[in-house]
Amino acid sequence: MPRQAGRSLRRLESHAKVTGTVEYVHNLELPGMLHGKIFRSTVPHARLARVDVAAARTAPGVEQVITGQDVLSIIPDPYYGPAFHDQPILALEKVRFAGEPVAIVLAADPYAAQAALDLIEVEYEELPAVYNEVEAALKGAPLVHDKLRPGSMFADLIHVRPRSGSNVHVDYRVRRGDVEEAFRASERVFEDTFHTPAVAAAPLEPIVTVAEPGGSGPLTIHSATQNPSFVRGELARLLGWPENRVRVRTAFLGGGFGGKQYIKLEALAAASTLLAQRPVKISLTMDEQFVTITRHASTIRMKTGVSADGRILARECEIWWNGGAYADIGPRVTQKAGFTSAGPYDIENVSIDSYAVYTNLPPAGALRGFGVPQVNWAHETQGDRIARELGMDPLEFRLKNLLRNGRPQASGTILQDSGTEEVTKEVASAMRWAEPLDCGTGTTRRGRGVALAIKAGVTPTTSVAIVTLAGDGSCTVYAGTVDVGQGSQTVLAQIAAEGLALRAEEVRVIHPDTDATPYDMGSVGSRSTFHMGLAIQGATEQVSRQLIEMAAPVLGADAADLELYDGSVVARGRGDAEISFRELMATRFGKNTGTLVGSGSFTASYDTPDPDTGQSDDVAVFWMIGAVGAEVTVDTETGKVMVQRLVNVADVGKAINPLLVSTQLSGGALLQFGYAMSEEMRFEEGQLVNSGLAQYKIPTMLDMPKSVEVVLVEVPHRNGPLGAKGMGETGTLAVSAAIGNAVFDALGVQVKELPLTPERVLRAIRAGAGRPLED
Amino acid sequence: MEQLRIRFLLNGEEVEAGVAPVENLVQALRRCFHLYGGRESCGQGICGTCTVIVNGRAVSGCLYLAVLAEGTEVVTVEGLSAGGRLHPVQEAFISCSAFQCGFCTPGMILMSTQLLEENPDPTDQQIRHYLSGNLCRCGAYPEILQAVKTAAQALASQK
Amino acid sequence: MSILGRSARRANPPEGVPLDYIEPATLGVAVELLASDEAARPLGGGTALMLLMRYGFLRPSRLVGLRRLASDLGGISVNDRHELRLGALTTLRDLELSRQVARSAPVLVEALHIVGNVRVRNAATLGGHLAHGDPHQDLPPILLAMGARAHAVGPRGSRWIPLDQLNLGYYQTALEPAELLTELALPVQPEGTQGSYTKFTAVSAEDWPALGVAVFFRRDQDRLAGVRLALSAAMDRPQRLAGVEAMLDGERPSESLFQAAAETASSAVEPMADGGGSTAYKREMIRVHVRRALEKTMRAPALRSG
Structure with a gap:
């Protein structure tokens, strides 16, 4: 029987996915169900003078119309959020972004609900609005929130320090060494400002929730959420109920990428179902997803001092995160991406200021990388500029400054079990870096670039798992991990199977259902394989111990000599002495009866950073380390960049399923x-002008680089399940900068703002040539 | 408002349904026939998750009025594996691990069958071009490309 | 066992939107239906109409389905003037796959390969493509440069509309309410005609064009003759550039001539800024792509008759 860890098993639900029969909440219909359609604010910042839903209430087919005032009757303090309790279920006194939910129409016929939206009249008293994150942070900027509402269930956020009277709602800092002194001692000091725009997760299964009032049973929420346990806790808090009266379950998710994190539609669906006393489904359109959650736009100022021989002596980072109107998980983005914003480098003197800023735009949250793709763009782009100006090879410059195991990261936490050197070596080899690249002449130029990445695994968080063995010896795993497409059900089955010496195909991992699956912080931040994997390992150890204790007297062997093999307990060195799980269960409970239960949990350790310096002995449960190489061609007359090769190198610790790991990295x-390359939410006076996939173009197969390659590096993590670490975001972090650096190599000019649209690149070319494009 | 009765051939069976003029085909297939393989996502004919084959040609079910199905032959992904046997394209999508979340998969598979009917031995560029109207946000494009080539070989060896 | 499971008649269809659907059997009735109710809209393939309805830009009271008219309004044939006659209800995909179109209008087929995606082309009709008036369509500049005419039938009778008079502005056409396009006539292109269509997309490969350039000419000895050049997508409607055509006609092709023509083209129109780029960028793209389109046309095969 093969080892289960390390098998490139196809997704266990493959058959259901290719036949279209796989379960998504998107498909769920319940008897008597109403459809909810949301009336959204048309202005970015205003007092609500009047919300008139009378005509909509009497429209044909409409069962109910709910406003923020109606919600108050069941939820007196209807503000939710994972870091701040700042987002009202439906707008109350004012609206803070164009697209904010103001009312919801419920009807059995979704077309009737939609049609009735036209009958709702809202009078707005418009207020001055602010959209840019740097302007919003200035004194005197219009205030998005008059009063801050901090409040968090997460231990890593308890120390966030809200600032009143400002749109800056989190002001996070790292201080290490003395940057001012080091800048004075530097041979050269480089200062650049970088920008990234708001972008959309746009999972193809749009955000959807179905809620059932429950009657005497629990309020039941079927939701395409990445955080079922969090949703349960948050709804219980809002309602003032114990958590056991709220049930949250999921199915497979049609993608998430962070867009379905924490709480999205669930509070609105819960309020609607409780008021209507009927099941309610709210299924967003693709366009609505765009105003529900975004990835933070950012402005990043980076100042770096280097010695003549290319050592980075000091780095100062100042980051403004455009959080939109509600904090969502922005405070964690501010912190996590903040403390790695100096990059995977060994720098003695670091100063970081990272500000979460409210603006009158749709709320921003985490989107594959918790802010690291933004800061990575800054430090890796500047890195190539420094190398070029010092006449150094960009890879040599990185190697010279590389953070290695045993050395402190900017937060003071010591790097360990991390393949920074290995990924750098591998990307150099895959890119054939030592061989020269012909950059070409004429209107097509070639270039190549690399970028390195570091991200800290979020901590402290908890996962709990239950593993059972039925009377027939079959194994079920009760885990709150959500399969958003990453293949967690398969990988967790492999971990359980490894622990119980079964085949992964025989193990069933159930979908999260808070009535059955124990707490899990969420399928976010590349944490599931590590955290839930460890919890499952703990649970299978308990089951395994029970099996061995049961088998010892039956086999007449010492427990120490027994082990599990292929669904049986066997005595080492005694080929004939074995008993199958099924038979063993029968000896204990009777034929085909009984259940063995094991449970396990994992809570990562954490040392709360010093609020003034950000210094901590233990700020990352593991480090995600990656390197990306890109080769591009650029049309110098149009600015169009074609990525020919995209090479992704990631330290995954141990690939429990190399196939799924590789495809998740390339994905x-x-x-x-x-x-x-292309994605950018464009706002004009707070109004999104390119929502939906016709205007906001995501890559098609035609856009895909000619060659997409993945290289796995396995530097085992001492605590990880079988040595594994999280890697769901590793492949994402350094892509932009690698491509940008390849463009720099091809053209000799740098673009400091994403995305690398043809126009932006052409403008850089023309500015570099002294003939700027005249507007 | 008038309800329209339509008759058509659905995955080889004669069926009848009452639809509203405003309804699109993918919604009608869900509501009347519990066929969930076609899914509405972008609602603009861009993403291809709602792909349905009408009279032998793929259309975007979200932009196709259900009433237009009257008198036609409609095939959905559920019809590909009728009889319980997977179509070679479906087999190839599994063996090449050509999906992650699976939401785009039925549309990708239906379009791939159309491509291979028109062009049994497509080049990489032809595959990319033909499937450029089907989006995969998980980024399984490299595996999808491989799956189409694998299916092409499997279909060729069946002949 | 039936793969459909239970009976089809499970739930009632939605009733929230008052909308009628009717499929007339004759063109006359179709026009009458449209004329009698200004909130009625014709439905061909529906790909654009469904979008306009979804976003609330159109709230028709009635959809007049045209597909029963396909025997009159469909098909690809040659008329008595030897012109290619393309029925308005022909789908873009039928045009793309037609050998007859490939023979007489290879540039059109080349462009059809990259209009929208396969599913859109399977449903969308030529008439809808033109009547929509969207400036970002791929075919109008080609048809314009080829000298096509569109035939329309309305309450006040029928008429031919030269393609350069069809588009009046952004989503505006010369069609009157209740007037329907019935067919398109493509004149025979002179022997030896070379042509090309260049589509520039700024954001994604699968996108509407940020700029379209259609060029046709033939060569008379070593000089250009019968030059026709149309631009689209960057402006509010497709336009022939008569000044540029005149610059090129009768001249010997050269790098400097094409460069000069491209310069003239870029200052001859007023590009609109949108997601595909600023006005300045689009002007620059006209400069680059008109030159490239002329060069590409030089390399294009010459049309042989018969």
Whole structure:
């Protein structure tokens, strides 16, 4: 029987996915169900003078119309959010972004609900609005929130320090060494400002929730959420109920990428179902997803001092995160991406200021990388500029400054079990870096670039798992991990199977259902294989111990000599002495009866950073380390960049399923490829002008680089399940900068703002040639 | 408002349904026949998750009025594996791991069958071009490309 | 066992939107239906109409389905003037796959390969493509440069509309309410005609063009003759550039001539800024792509008759 860890098993639900029969909440219909359609604010910042839903209430087919005032009757303090309790279920006194939910129409016929939206009249008293993150952080900027509402269930966010009277709602900092002194001692000091735009996760299964009032049972929420346990807790808090009266379950998700994190439609669906006393489904359109959650636009100022021989002596980063109107998980983005914003480098003197800023735009949250793709764009782009101006090879410059195991990261936490050297070596080899590249002449130029990435695994978080063995010896795993497409059900089955010496195909991992699956912080931040994997390992150890204790007297062997093999307990060195799980269960409970239960949990350790310096002994549960190489051609007359090769190197610790790991890495790279090349939410006076996939273009198969390659590096993590670490975001982090650096190599000019649209690149070419494009 | 009765051939069976003029085909297939393989996502004919084959040609079910199905022959992904046997394209999507979340998969598979009917031995560029109207946000494009080539070989060896 | 499972008549269809659907059997009735109700809209393939309805730009009271008219309004044939006659209800995909179109209008087929995606082309009709008036369509500049005429039938009778008079502005056409396009006539292109269509997309490969350039000419000895050049997508409607055509006609092709023509083209129109780029960028793209389109046309095969 093969080892289960390390098998390139196809997704266990493959058959259902290719036949279209796989379960998504998107498909769910319940008897008597109403459809909810949301009336959204048309202005970015205003007092609500009047919300008149009378005509909509009497429209044909409409069962109910709910406003923010109606919600108050069941939820007196209807503000939710993972970091701040700042987002009202439906707008109350004012609206803070164009697209904010103001009312919801419920009807059995979704077309009737939609049609009735036209009958709702809202009078707005418009207020001055602010959209840019740097302007919003200035004194005197219009305030998006008059009062801050901090409040978090997460231990890593308890120390965030809200600032009142400002749109800056989190002001996070790292201080290490003395940057001012080091800048004075530097041979050269480089200062650049970088920008990234708001972008959309746009999972193809749009955000959807179905809620059932429950009657005497629990309020039941079927939701395409990445965080079922969090949703349960948050709804219980809003309702003032114990958590056991709220049930949250999921099915497979049609993608998430962070867009379905924490709480999205669930509170609105819960309020609607409780008021209507009927099941309610809210299924967003693709366009609505765009105003529901975005990835933070950012402005990043980076100042770096280097010695003549290319050592980075000091780095100062100042980051403004455009959080939109509600904090969502922005405070964690501010912190996590903040403390790695100096990059995977060994720098003695670091100063980081990272500000979460409210603006009158749709809320921003985490989107594959928790802000690291933005800061990576800054430090890796500047890195190539520094190398070029010092006359150094960009890879040599990185190697010279590389953060290696045993050395402190900017947060003070010591790097360990991390393949920074290995990924750098591998990307150099895959890119044939030592061989020269012909950059070409004429209107087509070639270039290549690399970029390195570091991200800290979020901590402290908890996963709990239950593993059972039925009377027939079959194994079920009760885990709150959500399969958003990453293949967690398959990988967790492999981990359980490894622990119980079964075949992964025989193990069933159930979908999260908070009535059955224990707590899990969420399928976010590349944490599931590591955290849930460890919890499952703990649970299978308990089951295994029970099996061995049961088998010892039956086989007349010492427990220490027994082990599990292929669904049986066997005595080492005694080929004949074995008993199958099924038979063993029968000896204990009777034929085909009984259940063995094992449970396990994992909570990562954490040392709360010093609020003034950000210093901590333990700020990452593991480090995600990656390197990306890109080769491009650029049409110098149009500015069009074609990525010919995209090479992704990631330290995954141990690939429990190399196939799924590789495809998740290349998939993550292609997601970020879109953000690097074309994707950009464009706002005019707070109004999104390119929602939906006709205007906001995501990459097609025609856009995909000619060659997409993945190289796995396995530097085992001492605590990881079988040595594995999280890697769901690793492939995403450094893509933009690698491509940007390849463009720099091809053209000799740098673009500091994403995405690398033809116009932006052409403008850089023309500015570099002293003939700027005249507007 | 008038309800329209339409008759058509659905995955080889004669069927009848009452639809509203405003309804699109993918919604009608879900509501009347519990066929969930076609899914509405972008609602603009861009993403291809709602792909349905009408009279031998793929259309975007979200932009196709259900009433236009009257008198036609409609095939959905559920019809590809009728009889319980997977189509070679479906087999290839599994063996090449050509999906992650699976939401785009039925549309990708239907379009791939159309491509291979028109062009049994497509080049990489032809595959990319033909499937450029089907989006995969998980980024399984490299595996999808491989799956179409694998299916082409499997279909060729069946002949 | 039936793969459909239970009976089809499970739930009632939605009733929230008052909308009628009717499929007339004759063109006359179709026009009458449209004329009698200004909120009625014709439905061909529906790909554009469904979008306009979804976003609330159109709230028709009635859809007049045209597909029963396909025997009159469909098909590809040659008329008595030897022109290619393309029925308005012909799908873009039928045009793309037609050998007859490939023979007489290879540039059109080349462009059809990259209009929208396969599913859109399977449903969308030529008449809808033209009547929509969207400036970002791929075929109008080609048809314009080829000297096509569109035939329309309305309450006040029928008429031919030269393609350069069809588009009046952004989503505006010369069609009157209740007037329907019935067919398109493509004149025979002179022996030896070379042509090309260049589509520039700025964001994604699968996108509407940010700029379309259609060029046709033939060569008379070593000089250009019968030059026709149309631009689209960057402006509010497709346009022939008569000044540029005149610059090229009768001249010997050269790098400097094409460069000069491209310069003239870029200053002859007023590009609109949108997601595909700023006005300045689009002007620059006209400069680059008109030159490239002329060069590409030089390399294009010459049309042989018969």
